[in-house]
Amino acid sequence: MTASAYQKLTEIFERAYYLKRTQSLLNWDSAVMLPPAAGPIRARQMAIQSELIHQTLSDPHLGKFISNAQAQESTLDIWQQANLREMRRLYRQHQAVPEALHSRLAEETVHCEQAWRQAKTDNNFKLFAKAFAPLMELIRKKSETLSSALELDPYSALLQDYDPSVTKIDCDSLFTSLSQKLPSLIREVTTHQAEIPESDPLDWDTKSQMKICRQVIRDLGFDFEKGRLDKSAHPFTEGGVNDVRMTTQIEPHQPLHSLLSAIHECGHALYDLHLPPDWHTQPVGAALGMSVHEGVALFYEMTVARSTYFAHYLHQQCQSIGLSTTVDNIRIPLLKVNPGAIRIQADEVTYLAHLIIRYRIETKLLEGSLEIESIPTFWNEQMHNLLGITPKDYAEGCLQDIHWALGLFGYFPCYAIGFAHSCHLFRWLQEEIEQCDFGKILQQLDHHLFSRGSMDTKFFLLNESVQTTDPAEFILNYLEDKYLK
Amino acid sequence: MTASAYQKLTEIFERAYYLKRTQSLLNWDSAVMLPPAAGPIRARQMAIQSELIHQTLSDPHLGKFISNAQAQESTLDIWQQANLREMRRLYRQHQAVPEALHSRLAEETVHCEQAWRQAKTDNNFKLFAKAFAPLMELIRKKSETLSSALELDPYSALLQDYDPSVTKIDCDSLFTSLSQKLPSLIREVTTHQAEIPESDPLDWDTKSQMKICRQVIRDLGFDFEKGRLDKSAHPFTEGGVNDVRMTTQIEPHQPLHSLLSAIHECGHALYDLHLPPDWHTQPVGAALGMSVHEGVALFYEMTVARSTYFAHYLHQQCQSIGLSTTVDNIRIPLLKVNPGAIRIQADEVTYLAHLIIRYRIETKLLEGSLEIESIPTFWNEQMHNLLGITPKDYAEGCLQDIHWALGLFGYFPCYAIGFAHSCHLFRWLQEEIEQCDFGKILQQLDHHLFSRGSMDTKFFLLNESVQTTDPAEFILNYLEDKYLK
8 A cells, every 4th residue: 555645745754753852962062062173064064954954845756746635635634734734835845946045055055154153243234244245145035935926025035935825015014014113112111210229230140040031931831841042152942842941141130031031932942842742843833933832921021021921030040049029129120111233132012123134134135225334323313313323333233143043034023013912912801910820821832823833924913903904003002002001 | 168067966965964963863863852742752853863864865866976977987086986875875875765664664663662762661571573574574574685685684784884894704703703602701701700709889869970970081082062962761872973862770889880881872972073074975985884983882882991090080080979888999990701691781801792693693683593582592592501690671682772673683793893893993092091181092093083974995904904804703802812811
């Protein structure tokens, strides 16, 4: 008896899944463990692993199996049908990118990331620009190739890698509305908060910072039998079911930043750990796109952790490990709105301004209306206009994020759309948040979102709500309610 | 212009090299970092990576490229010719093992290793035996398949994976001589040492143990820009040029065991880090088999570190980090011969007895003259006969080593042949050892051995010396000189 086409497909996608998990380990290890001299070796390992994944998912045999499986679709159950839909989508995306282009992208990305690290350390934009130019060229090629294959404009074609449910029109609309209203909201909130007294700085040492991070994420529901928390220069999460690795960045005099980073990553980790266990090796078992993923992470970081309720909970936790402080010294910095240069350290209100800038730059770069060498000037102008500040150097300015150096064009909108998801989640789980009932929050998210993988094609809450409110309005209402009342 | 056959071969072997480096990271991470729940996922990742390597190295196209490259051999330089020789050897070995058998071996190995861990913890031999039986069956199949392809007896065929320069006849001769003379030598040495006073135990905490380990291996020449030292349940080394990861086992009341383990692994690490830089991705750039590799590790652990000179050096190091002790409290345990149950904690004289037992068992298992269920009885009889002791449980007895659970049949002789290499290295570098001139020792090893990769087919020192002395005699003379004079 020969295996059915669908069965063969599941085997191929399972293989690709495990290859990706290995790629993910290579990534994590690069940031957390790798000895300095091993950069070039790791780069080759990652490029080869990336080629293997692309080869597996663009193999022309897949196309035949998919057609055959579709012919038998009536024999499949609803999860299998959704799985086949996701398989087809992934195959279309991979197959549209020629192997040679994919390999060149993998190589240039590695070079550009290395140049970016050096450039950021040396405050040398030219060094970055030189490595970024050939990568940008390839990203443009990829977007054009995908554009004609997927019948989408070039930017929307890139978005499909991260969130297949949105297009450039959605992003334009969201960012336009936000940019029209955010600057005045920021002014209003800072005026409103002018009377709030200064709090005493929290000076916790590295060990205490890691201890409180571990304690809080355990309370949020993270299972250390299934993952790790380490330190790295930039916080991130890698892995999947049964093995999620997250990192946080330890800031000597800013322990709440370390904690909020850990909480953000914990949101990602909880999602990954609760994906449908029977489907985790299959496309339908993956998360519902990166906007929803970032939405969950921002939900934990912004709406759960930046609240008076959480400040009280955290104060108790601090006391339990012998860190003496007051509730106010925690609450005030969690809720204070204060324009700053660094996105990942931004408060809930100014955070969105950072995304507007990145969106403007990456769409302009792609369409060719902004030159790479003009990024710093444009960046600083935008920072000045939206937040009234000027970064002190490139590291604090246009070189702060790793995304473009990794070739991740179309990723930044996920944070903004995710922000809207986060506000929706807040409305839905407001009562549990006020009680710091983290168990109930996780249970609800697991049941309605995490354990459904990519069974649905849109996030159910947003789906319902967009019928009445547009995402920008929803975000702005949430922020006004929280910060002006 | 099309690439030459030789050029194509180097590309394929380079790819296999990077796939192996990734496999190596998966291994290291499994032992040092992996969250407990992720075992089954890691097993699949490793099996898939192993299949990819095997597919790459057994691809029938390779055979054609090798024939074509041999036809052009006169255009190759001597390194390239040696590389081609190693390529042909590796291809013959891989190609002889059918892909289905290789995959089944990879899967069963993973199951058996997991069962072994559990069995060792639970002191349950039956649990191990059940998982080992199907693996043993496959190892027998592999040895028969390789045997006919390589025209060697089944055990010698397995040896080729670890040391292509030896056969079962060499091993039989070595182990027979050793087993005839070792028991009486052990009695003589223990009698000779009866008057040595007891030393005070060294009670260094975990942190101090790791500190002294790091300090010593740095002095031996290990570069922390190119590798790491971590803790694990069993010491091992993984990696290659520019990124070698070694581990040591921290024994609460036995800090010298932790240190000697770290020194042993450092021997492996130094070899891997000094392989010929221009050739590290190619077969000729690999180490000269595992006997020589273990020889270098044993050289550092046994002949360099177990000496009065080293005790003085170590005493100084201890003082420099504030660990107060006497030279005698270090020297006495380093040189004391004391039969014990655990191989990796054995002294220099009784160490070989452990290898005799394993060699006898694995050759009998392979030829079918010993049943798996009879291993514990046979083990304990042999322990009693050779060392006069009885292990207190399976963990201290026949389940102590991971090798058989990993399917590594034919590996244990490498330690014994390596021991002979180690004695030869001692004769050669005696002066530098007496001066604890670690820099000079490394320089000599690098120049004459490490940086030559697999350019030669036999280790030059052994080559010269076997003309006058057989390995067993050489080992026994060394031990008598050191421990009876």
